[in-house]
Amino acid sequence: MADHTHHHHHHHGGDGGPEAAEREAALAEMLDLDAELLHSLHSEVVDLVAEHAGRVRRFVDLGSGTGAGTFALLARFPEAEAIAVDGSPQMTERLLGTAETSGTASRVRAIEADLDEAWPDFGGELDLAWSATAMHHMAQPARAMREVFEALRPGGLFALVEIDSQPRFLPEELGIGRPGLEDRCRALLEAQLAVELPYLGADWGPLLTGAGFEVAAERRFTAEPTPTDSKAAGRYAQLVLRGLRDRVAGLATADDLAVLDQLTADDGPHSVLRRDDLTVRAERQVWLGRRPVE
Ligand SMILES: C[S@@+](CC[C@H](N)C(=O)[O-])C[C@H]1O[C@@H](n2cnc3c(N)ncnc32)[C@H](O)[C@@H]1O
Structure with missing residues (x-):
């Protein structure tokens, strides 16, 4: 998923005091x-990977977060074992907790490692490498691509899943403030991110071929913008919009910030926790790179 509240200069959760720990928990x-x-x-993405991957016995999830990809792939490849790598100990702990409760603990190994540093030893060749919305956090993505290439067996597949922006939730007309709030704030954020995370929204094809991969597929998936008034959607919108509000605090107008405050509040008539007009609109871009057999 999309995490724009924290970037590669401080992704090591735990070393930044209580605020960083709170950020990690929210993420x-x-x-x-x-x-x-x-x-x-996500299952459409995993379907595409399964079409191209062949037999998968060992895979790695790079920048695994809480394990969305790890567990989806474990379910899709029942004979596979997973290695989940993340720089944040909170993430790997949570992932291992989920492995316990979902009965997959014997198939999952978690490694806490900063992928901007020396890469860990995966203990043998991999059939599949997966990285979802994590590569744009790497300080040197081209180097990361070469590491992935080396870790895969010949014929192995690298599934690179990326985003170009965070999900959107709000209707144009909110019944409060000037229409178009979300687009306006996103534009401000994206101008900032273009500087901070230059690989966000990049064309990853050339980076893959530069590292020796053949691009086996390139696809864009868009989630059906289904209207939802579920609790989960409200909370998701609250967390994402709070992150957005922090990021545009010095850029947006006072009026827009005041509306964001009302939207992200825990109560009040405009709170996203109460609204019934949210839609979750999101997309993913996927590149499949194959390490040539020869
Ligand atoms: C937006 S989250 C995506 C998590 C997961 N792949 C998913 O799709 O739900 C990005 C993850 O990459 C991790 N990450 C970012 N930079 C990293 C680095 N240099 N080394 C290891 N992990 C990193 C973060 O800790 C975070 O868990």
């Missing part, structure tokens, strides 16, 4: 809600 909750609410989007 973890957001990732779980993303997995739940965008379940059919």
